[in-house]
Amino acid sequence: MFALSDGEIDVCAVENAVRHSKAGAVLTFRGDTREDFEGRRVVRLEYEAYADMAVSQMQEIGAQVAQRWPGARVAMVHRLGVVPVGETSVVISVTAPHRDACYAASRYAIDALKSAVPIWKKEVYEDGSTWKQNKEQNG
Amino acid sequence: MRVQVRYFARLRELKAVSSEEVELAEPTSVAALYGDLFPVGSDGALPVMYAVNEEYVTASHIVQDGDEVAFIPPLGGG
Numbered sequence: 044m045f046a047l048s049d050g051e052i053d054v055c056a057v058e059n060a061v062r063h064s065k066a067g068a069v070l071t072f073r074g075d076t077r078e079d080f081e082g083r084r085v086v087r088l089e090y091e092a093y094a095d096m097a098v099s100q101m102q103e104i105g106a107q108v109a110q111r112w113p114g115a116r117v118a119m120v121h122r123l124g125v126v127p128v129g130e131t132s133v134v135i136s137v138t139a140p141h142r143d144a145c146y147a148a149s150r151y152a153i154d155a156l157k158s159a160v161p162i163w164k165k166e167v168y169e170d171g172s173t174w175k176q177n178k179e180q181n182g
Numbered sequence: 183m184r185v186q187v188r189y190f191a192r193l194r195e196l197k198a199v200s201s202e203e204v205e206l207a208e209p210t211s212v213a214a215l216y217g218d219l220f221p222v223g224s225d226g227a228l229p230v231m232y233a234v235n236e237e238y239v240t241a242s243h244i245v246q247d248g249d250e251v252a253f254i255p256p257l258g259g260g
Contacts, residue, residue, distance in 0.1 A: 096236040162259030163191035174192045176256035
């Protein structure tokens, strides 16, 4: 499952997409929207995507994980549109035969998403707005 | 030749459209096309990545007739 969602993400559905009988380790990472960014109060967040490319880049990350950690599987769903503070904007579930690979693959997947999946976030404050830049991105 | 150009985030707001068709007189790299559309020193001169037909390409990649070109401003997903 690699998808974009206009509404709340069904976390269990993402997790269930990668659970299987040979996977002893299951990790789900959720990214929630924060109230404050560098001292400014965030009123709401707005995500937009280059949708088809975002999904294909997620699939690419899934393929990279499967190659690097044999037996690991990834599912990822990112929310688009207006997301109120405190709600979940991204869910990444990873399963693997054992926990070491599962932790490593989970970390890799969220870092890769932030650096390569074409999604943008506008933070709207009480006194203006800005397009946020992920620090993971190289140039 | 003609290419379809997609704009996102800050670039979309600056152009006030999410995509447009651009006519090119001669073969052009994606970086040169970006420079034409968002001149250095303008608000839109961001450190972008480039995509052609939904795949990342390098700055020197030459666009072809009918390509979909996207300028990818700094990402904010997650």
